[in-house]
Each structure stands twice: as structure tokens, then as C-alpha cells.
Amino acid sequence: MHPTLETIIQLTKELNYLNYQYYKKDIKEISDQAFDFKLKTLEQLERDHPSFVQPDSPTLRVGGFVSKKFETVVHQFPMLSLSNTYSKQDLIDFDERVKKILDSSEFEYICELKFDGLAISITYEEGKLLRAVTRGDGIKGDNITANVKTIKSMPLALFGENWPNKIEVRGEIFLPLPSFEAINKKRLENNEPLLANPRNAASGTMKMQDSAIVAQRNMDCYIYGLLSDSNISNSHYESLKLMENWGFNISNTYSKCTNIDEVMMYIEEWSKKRSHLPLETDGVVIKVNDLRSQDELGFTSKFPRWAISFKFKSESVQTRLKGVTYQVGRTGAITPVANLEPISLAGTIVKRASLHNANEIVRLNLHENDLLALEKGGEIIPKVTHVNIEARRFNALPIKYIHECPECKTALIRIDGEANHYCPNERECPPQILGRIGHFISRNALNIESLGIKTVQGLIQKKLVEDISDLYHLTFSQLNGLMFETTEENKTRSLQKKSAENIIAAIKQSKKVNFELVLFGLGIRHVGKTVAEKLAQYFHTLDKIKEASFEQIISVDEIGETIAKSVKDFFSRESNLEMIARLKVSGVKLALDQPSNENYGNKLSGLTLVVSGVFLKYDRASIKEMIKQHKGKITSSISSKTDYLIAGDNMGPAKKEKALNLGVSILTETEFLHLIEE
Numbered sequence: 001m002h003p004t005l006e007t008i009i010q011l012t013k014e015l016n017y018l019n020y021q022y023y024k025k026d027i028k029e030i031s032d033q034a035f036d037f038k039l040k041t042l043e044q045l046e047r048d049h050p051s052f053v054q055p056d057s058p059t060l061r062v063g064g065f066v067s068k069k070f071e072t073v074v075h076q077f078p079m080l081s082l083s084n085t086y087s088k089q090d091l092i093d094f095d096e097r098v099k100k101i102l103d104s105s106e107f108e109y110i111c112e113l114k115f116d117g118l119a120i121s122i123t124y125e126e127g128k129l130l131r132a133v134t135r136g137d138g139i140k141g142d143n144i145t146a147n148v149k150t151i152k153s154m155p156l157a158l159f160g161e162n163w164p165n166k167i168e169v170r171g172e173i174f175l176p177l178p179s180f181e182a183i184n185k186k187r188l189e190n191n192e193p194l195l196a197n198p199r200n201a202a203s204g205t206m207k208m209q210d211s212a213i214v215a216q217r218n219m220d221c222y223i224y225g226l227l228s229d230s231n232i233s234n235s236h237y238e239s240l241k242l243m244e245n246w247g248f249n250i251s252n253t254y255s256k257c258t259n260i261d262e263v264m265m266y267i268e269e270w271s272k273k274r275s276h277l278p279l280e281t282d283g284v285v286i287k288v289n290d291l292r293s294q295d296e297l298g299f300t301s302k303f304p305r306w307a308i309s310f311k312f313k314s315e316s317v318q319t320r321l322k323g324v325t326y327q328v329g330r331t332g333a334i335t336p337v338a339n340l341e342p343i344s345l346a347g348t349i350v351k352r353a354s355l356h357n358a359n360e361i362v363r364l365n366l367h368e369n370d371l372l373a374l375e376k377g378g379e380i381i382p383k384v385t386h387v388n389i390e391a392r393r394f395n396a397l398p399i400k401y402i403h404e405c406p407e408c409k410t411a412l413i414r415i416d417g418e419a420n421h422y423c424p425n426e427r428e429c430p431p432q433i434l435g436r437i438g439h440f441i442s443r444n445a446l447n448i449e450s451l452g453i454k455t456v457q458g459l460i461q462k463k464l465v466e467d468i469s470d471l472y473h474l475t476f477s478q479l480n481g482l483m484f485e486t487t488e489e490n491k492t493r494s495l496q497k498k499s500a501e502n503i504i505a506a507i508k509q510s511k512k513v514n515f516e517l518v519l520f521g522l523g524i525r526h527v528g529k530t531v532a533e534k535l536a537q538y539f540h541t542l543d544k545i546k547e548a549s550f551e552q553i554i555s556v557d558e559i560g561e562t563i564a565k566s567v568k569d570f571f572s573r574e575s576n577l578e579m580i581a582r583l584k585v586s587g588v589k590l591a592l593d594q595p596s597n598e599n600y601g602n603k604l605s606g607l608t609l610v611v612s613g614v615f616l617k618y619d620r621a622s623i624k625e626m627i628k629q630h631k632g633k634i635t636s637s638i639s640s641k642t643d644y645l646i647a648g649d650n651m652g653p654a655k656k657e658k659a660l661n662l663g664v665s666i667l668t669e670t671e672f673l674h675l676i677e678e
């Protein structure tokens with residue numbers, strides 16, 4: 001069998017399995033990034049070898065999958081896709097077909113940008129936002145109304161007048177580029193995996209269960225389509241104008257064109273100007289303007305015949321591979337990096353590009369000195385898309401993945417189901433020790449800033465620290481005047497009295513840092529800041545997390561098997577247990593602060609409450625915590641004993657009806673907050 005066919009079959013199987021696990025069983029076996037990477041790899045291979053595409057390829061689905069956490073809604077009008085082309089000749093052919101069917105050349109096109117985000121359909125009844133549904137598989141999607149309502153530019157009620165009783169608008173939700181960059185900057189500081197690109201970030205965000213987090217991300221949406229049973233407009237242009245008047249956010253980049261030459265000019269203009277927009281655009285959508293003509297043209301089984309999209313080619317450059325080096329992360333994960341002849345790409349000089357893992361080197365069939373094609377994925381991170389095989393030097397040898405850690409020479413291991421190799425020598429491998437301590441002292445964890453990373457290197461060199469707990473046993477006299485070599489600068493440094501004092505003071509101060517941050521600072525693989533907060537809120541103490549069973553850990557909201565496995569693994573290691581014991585003695589906070597009772601009243605004492613739905617300001621777990629703090633009792637189902645139902649969005653109608661029938665008072669989130677604040 002052709003080796004690429006074999007890879008395609010294998011990736012198809014694997015992705016379908018991972019999807020099934022995720023959407024049907026709620027099990028996330030690999031990170032979103034790793035998943036996207038596999039999907040992208042498959043897409044690329046399929047693009048290069050269209051005849052190998054498998055009938056059940058996950059790339060053939062219309063736009064995603066229907067997840068089970070949200071209510072599924074069948075679209076009144078299916079959400080179709082557009083036929084795509086990269087060729088201007090195809091546009092000329094499209095124009096010819098349209099002319100032929102309409103039997104005229106006197107018609108207009110509306111050109112719009114093709115926004116790269118998450119397609120959404122929003123229904124308004126009597127001028128009020130009723131429901132927002134994702135595209136899903138095109139026939140049915142997820143009801144994500146609560147999340148869509150957090151988008152500030154989305155009218156909850158229509159302005160003006162003349163709107164029909166029921167309308168459906170279609171648009172594209174996106175994460176504005178400045179927000180995307182800000183989120184990734186924060187994630188980098190928190191040692192959390194970066195969001196791969198704004199589009200994935202947009203769809204990931206809109207599928208979150210907690211709309212409060214969605215609200216923080218400042219999502220935005222451009223509307224580009226209007227559907228209604230009543231004949232309210234004669235052209236797409238008129239529809240856009242109507243929607244503008246009703247308060248929808250319509251990008252002002254659309255333009256009326258009277259022939260295909262004007263369409264070409266629009267494409268030329270926007271292929272340059274698009275880089276100044278707050279979102280990514282991957283092409284231009286060309287739509288026949290007149291709605292009756294659209295009807296006449298109709299649809300094929302998949303696409304409208306009245307529209308086509310022209311895709312921009314992303315900027316691509318080629319450069320030579322100088323060599324592959326391997327980085328060891330603080331968790332021991334090995335990342336191969338391509339070192340390149342420097343080259344300018346989309347405004348920056350690129351010298352290195354991540355090769356992610358061994359599979360990627362196999363996918364590229366990478367050889368020494370290869371000429372590599374680079375693109376900027378998400379316009380930010382350079383990505384090696386393929387190798388220019390024709391330019392390969394005749395005697396070039398394939399790149400062989402390393403078997404030993406480049407730093408400590410320990411044999412590498414590969415965990416089943418994970419793409420990365422790991423160095424298992426976590427106790428002694430210098431970059432791992434340094435990485436762990438560096439993470440612990442970073443501003444986002446214990447914030448022991450006066451202790452710089454170079455000093456930590458010196459402390460490791462002088463065998464004064466081996467793990468984070470050793471920091472708390474350092475003394476002023478050990479630090480004062482300490483001499484050490486810096487590896488990069490090859491210079492000897494010595495610690496001055498003032499620095500030594502500052503370091504000791506900062507370490508002491510760090511004992512006041514909250515447990516959540518200490519837990520994050522431990523650097524457990526897959527436990528980022530948010531996960532640490534969730535675990536801390538649920539278990540309250542490190543000892544309870546240590547003792548928790550796998551099942552108990554996965555029962556925490558949004559904690560999956562990968563995290564649970566990693567937590568269990570962390571606490572199964574003797575060296576970690578010893579380190580924690582030493583941390584405990586030193587007085588670092590390994591439990592949540594006890595809430596002092598005087599802070600909370602007895603407002604809910606003797607009352608029974610039910611919490612249901614999705615809330616805007618707090619997540620459900622926090623609301624329940626507040627009830628407990630105010631001495632209220634929480635039950636899961638409504639009965640005659642229930643005093644209050646705290647109702648969020650997306651609450652089942654049956655629950656509400658039962659509450660009404662039993663005369664239970666229903667509170668909104670704000671009313672509840674008032675109740676306990678009073």
C-alpha cells in the first residue's frame with residue numbers, strides 16, 4: 001500500500017475515534033491542539049492526494065460536529081456551505097454559468113469578505129433574540145444562546161421598525177485578533193497551552209459551558225445573511241441595509257459590483273487591505289444580488305448556485321533547513337525545532353519553526369538541508385507546510401529522531417496515545433529541574449520575582465536546590481556572596497547582599513500565596529491555572545487531591561481523563577510526595593483559607609434551593625458554594641420543600657413549569673446575588 005494512503009487511513013480512524021470519545025463519551029484523550037494538528041495533517045495529506053480521501057474522513061463533515069452538552073436544534077433552513085476556488089478562471093466560469101441561467105448579463109454581485117470564525121444562525125421573534133444555534137453538521141447544531149448573548153454587538157432586541165415577526169440571521173462569530181493575542185500572552189505566562197489560531201479559539205470559546213468566561217473574551221460577530229418567510233427585501237444589498245438599521249453588526253467591507261471585472265478588482269483590493277482588519281479573512285464571497293435571481297439559480301445538493309467563494313492563498317516562502325535541535329520542556333516533553341536560514345514572512349524574520357513531534361518529521365519526510373515551505377498559521381506562528389522534494393540534495397540523509405535526551409542522555413519514552421517523546425529523568429535532567437522551579441517562581445504562580453532564572457541556575461549548579469521545596473530552606477548566609485557561572489554568558493556572577501536579602505524576603509512572602517496558585521505552581525502536567533482553581537475549589541486541600549480516586553477527579557466540572565491520569569501519576573511518585581512533605585513543613589499554603597464565618601451571614605439558613613441552567617457572572621459550582629457559605633441547603637430536584645429555584649439560561653422548561661406549579665419562587669442570578677448581599 002502507498003505509505004501516504006496508509007497514513008491517511010490511520011489518521012482518519014484515529015480522528016473518528018477521538019471525536020467519538022469526545023462528543024459521545026465526554027472523554028478528551030488528547031489536547032485540542034494535538035487534535036487540531038492531526039486534523040490539519042490529514043487535511044493537508046488529502047489535499048495533496050485527493051484520490052486517497054476516505055469516505056468517512058472527518059474533514060468531509062460540513063463544519064464540525066454536534067456536541068452533546070448543548071441542546072440540539074434542527075435548522076429551519078439547512079446551513080449549507082459555499083463552493084470554494086483558488087482560481088480566477090473558476091470565477092469567470094461561474095460568471096458565465098450565472099449569465100446563461102439568468103439569460104442576461106445585466107445583474108449585480110455583492111462581494112463580501114469571507115470571515116474566518118464560527119458560523120451561527122440566530123432567530124429573532126417579535127424583535128427579540130430567541131435562539132442562537134451553531135452550524136453543527138449543517139442540518140442540526142448546538143443551542144448556544146447564552147453564550148451568544150454575551151456578544152456585545154449582538155442586538156438582544158431589534159432597533160427600528162418594519163421587522164417581520166420572525167427572522168433568522170446568519171453570521172460569523174470571531175475572536176478579535178487583539179483579544180486573541182492578549183489571551184495567548186496570558187497563557188504563555190501561565191504555562192498553559194497556546195490557542196492554535198483565532199478560529200479554533202472562537203469555536204472553542206463559544207462551546208464553553210460557562211458563559212461568564214465567554215463574556216470575558218469579548219467575542220464579536222459579523223452578520224451577512226437574512227432569512228425570512230415574509231418577502232421583506234428584493235436584494236441581498238437591501239437585506240444588509242435593513243439589518244444595519246435593525247442594529248446588526250455588518251462589516252462595512254461589502255461592495256456592489258456590476259460585472260466580473262469589478263469583482264476581480266474587489267479581490268485585488270482586499271487581498272492587501274485584509275491584514276488591517278480585526279479578524280482573519282480567508283477569501284471573498286461573491287453573491288448574486290437580486291433575490292429572485294438567487295431563487296432562479298437555486299442550489300446544487302451542497303451549495304447555492306448563486307454564490308461562490310474565492311480563497312486567498314496564504315503567504316508562503318521557502319527556505320533551507322540548517323538542522324533540527326530538540327528542546328526539553330519542564331514536563332520533560334521533547335519538542336523538535338527546525339533551525340532555518342533566516343527568511344522574511346508576513347512581516348517578521350523567521351529563524352526557527354516548531355516541528356511539534358516525531359510524527360511531523362515523518363509526515364514531512366524531512367531530510368538534511370531540505371528546502372522547506374513555510375506559512376504563517378493563524379498569521380502568527382510559522383508552520384512548515386511541506387518539503388520541496390525537487391530541491392532535495394542528492395546525498396541528503398533523512399532526519400532521524402533522537403533516542404536520548406539531548407540534555408541528560410537518558411533514553412526517551414513515548415506514552416501510549418501521546419505524540420510527544422518524554423525524558424523520564426525528571427529528578428536530574430537540568431532543564432526539567434530549572435523549568436519546574438522557573439514555573440513555580442513565575443509571576444503567575446508564587447511570584448518570587450527577585451529570584452531570577454539565572455540565579456536559580458546558579459543555585460542548582462551549587463547543589464543548593466534540587467526542587468521547589470529546597471527554596472524554603474535557603475538561608476541568607478548561603479546566598480550572600482554566592483558565586484556561580486552563567487551558562488549562556490560564560491561569566492562568573494556573585495549575589496550581592498541586597499539581592500540575597502530580597503530573595504529571602506520574597507520567598508518568605510510567597511508563603512502567603514493562595515493554595516490555587518501553589519497547586520498551579522507545582523507544575524503538574526495538564527494542570528494549568530484554571531484547572532488548578534477547579535481542583536482547589538472542589539477538594540479544598542492538597543492532601544484530599546492526593547488521596548482522590550481517578551473517578552473522583554473526573555467528576556470535577558470540566559476535568560477529563562488526561563488531567564486525572566496526570567494528577568494520579570504526579571502523586572504516585574515518591575519524589576513528589578517527599579517534596580510536598582517538605583513544602584508542608586515550610587508553611588506554604590497547601591489548603592484553601594478557611595472562610596471566616598463572620599464574613600457570611602445566615603441569610604439562607606433553613607432554606608432549600610435548587611440551582612439550574614447556565615449563569616452569566618458565576619459558574620454553577622460557585623453559586624452552590626455561595627449557598628453553602630450562607631448556610632443554605634442545596635437539592636437537585638424541585639419539590640414542595642424547595643424555597644427558591646435559581647434559574648440561569650438553558651434551564652429545562654419542565655423544571656421551570658414544576659417550580660411554577662408548586663409555587664416555588666424563581667430567582668435570576670442577579671436577584672440571588674442581591675438576596676445574599678442584603
Ligand code: IVH
Pocket residue numbers: 063079080081082083112113114115116118119120135171172224225285303304307
Ligand atoms: S454566505 C449558503 N457570507 O463560510 C451559504 N458565508 O462555506 C451562504 N462565511 O461557514 C454563506 N463569511 O459561515 C457567507 N460573508 C460571508 C461569509 C460566509 C464567512 C462562512 C460561513 C460558512 C462558510 C460557507
